[in-house]
Amino acid sequence: MINSSQEMAPLLEVNGLSVDYGIKGVSSRAIDTISFPLRAGEAVGLVGESGSGKTTTAMAIAGLLSPNARVSGGEVRYRGNRLPIDDDAAMRPHRWSETSVVFQGAMNALNPVHRVMKQIAEPCMLKLGMSRGEATARARELLELVGIPADRGAAYPHELSGGMRQRVMIAMALACRPSIIIGDEPTTALDVITQAQILKLLGELRSQLSLALILITHDLSVVAECCDRVMIMYAGRIIEDGTVADIFAKPKHPYTRLLIESIPNPANGKKMMRPIPGDPPNLSNRPTGCAFHPRCPSAMGVCATEFPGLVKFGRGRVACHLLGSLTEEDKVEVHA
Ligand SMILES: Nc1ncnc2c1ncn2[C@@H]1O[C@H](COP(=O)(O)OP(=O)(O)OP(=O)(O)O)[C@@H](O)[C@H]1O
Numbered sequence: 660m661i662n663s664s665q666e667m668a669p670l671l672e673v674n675g676l677s678v679d680y681g682i683k684g685v686s687s688r689a690i691d692t693i694s695f696p697l698r699a700g701e702a703v704g705l706v707g708e709s710g711s712g713k714t715t716t717a718m719a720i721a722g723l724l725s726p727n728a729r730v731s732g733g734e735v736r737y738r739g740n741r742l743p744i745d746d747d748a749a750m751r752p753h754r755w756s757e758t759s760v761v762f763q764g765a766m767n768a769l770n771p772v773h774r775v776m777k778q779i780a781e782p783c784m785l786k787l788g789m790s791r792g793e794a795t796a797r798a799r800e801l802l803e804l805v806g807i808p809a810d811r812g813a814a815y816p817h818e819l820s821g822g823m824r825q826r827v828m829i830a831m832a833l834a835c836r837p838s839i840i841i842g843d844e845p846t847t848a849l850d851v852i853t854q855a856q857i858l859k860l861l862g863e864l865r866s867q868l869s870l871a872l873i874l875i876t877h878d879l880s881v882v883a884e885c886c887d888r889v890m891i892m893y894a895g896r897i898i899e900d901g902t903v904a905d906i907f908a909k910p911k912h913p914y915t916r917l918l919i920e921s922i923p924n925p926a927n928g929k930k931m932m933r934p935i936p937g938d939p940p941n942l943s944n945r946p947t948g949c950a951f952h953p954r955c956p957s958a959m960g961v962c963a964t965e966f967p968g969l970v971k972f973g974r975g976r977v978a979c980h981l982l983g984s985l986t987e988e989d990k991v992e993v994h995a
């Protein structure tokens with residue numbers, strides 16, 4: 660039975676979540692005190708360079724962390740209830756039924772020796788207790804839903820195009836009627852046209868099925884197309900978040916600004932992606948103070964020594980010492 664406080668709660672709450680990886684006896688923090696809400700039907704983009712912790716965040720939420728990972732702090736709540744994200748067996752009733760993940764590169768995620776129909780029908784039998792006949796009917800329905808003629812379900816994965824395989828992955832993710840879909844770079848391996856088709860499909864399914872979406876990508880322009888809100892990650896932390904409109908119109912954090920400037924824009928003759936100078940930090944050698952300071956064009960003395968906390972600013976949050984000029988009333992600490 661859902662009580663009134665659970666009804667008021669966001670669908671998903673990530674509160675101060677930290678995850679460490681152990682490698683050869685040494686523990687390194689991959690994500691550090693991540694906090695955010697996800698409301699029913701909302702689409703949130705999670706953006707950052709390679710190694711910033713996007714996949715770790717997603718895997719933690721779905722309870723799919725690798726064996727050498729440890730949840731070192733915080734919690735994830737679904738409809739107000741704390742999820743056992745570090746217990747694979749205890750997460751099974753939740754995973755795929757409430758939160759599903761669409762991974763990058765469908766060829767690796769699909770079983771090459773089974774027809775796709777069988778792969779979609781299987782979770783329906785296992786999770787929803789359907790008979791084989793019911794599950795096959797559901798799989799046909801799901802294939803049509805993602806734009807694949809149901810008869811193509813007889814194909815093996817290698818007989819389908821990359822775009823179709825990714826549609827199959829989306830069908831599998833939807834099989835148990837989840838409320839949340841996490842797309843971890845779901846279009847990265849695809850050509851630009853197929854990428855646009857898959858993003859359009861995700862957007863349509865989201866409104867048709869009232870899904871909440873966490874879309875992980877390197878590419879801020881993808882988020883602009885299909886998300887309401889965006890969170891920018893750097894070195895395992897959220898360094899800025901806000902509505903897509905606010906972030907694109909007035910990014911506050913220098914890293915967000917550089918990410919936006921790196922997007923190709925044929926309208927002003929910028930045809931190529933312009934990479935941000937310097938390399939993202941590695942986990943075992945994280946810079947002191949603001950982790951972005953070695954690459955930041957606006958860095959000041961304080962940036963190398965003092966860590967900038969994430970503070971509420973307008974409708975979003977920002978972690979940058981440049982906001983030090985704000986009045987105290989403008990700033991509200993949102994986590995340590
Ligand atoms: N199983 C693992 N064991 C050890 N370290 C890991 C493991 N998985 C990820 N990491 C490290 O954790 C950090 C965050 O990785 P993560 O995969 O979450 O980043 P990401 O933002 O998804 O990157 P990408 O854009 O390349 O997919 C990186 O430094 C990565 O090397």
Ligand code: SF4
Pocket residue numbers: 912913914949950951952953955956957958959962967978979980981
């Ligand atoms: S805290 Fe300093 S180094 Fe970090 S982003 Fe802001 S200005 Fe740049």
Ligand SMILES: [Mg+2]
Pocket residue numbers: 713714715843
């Ligand atoms: Mg990743």
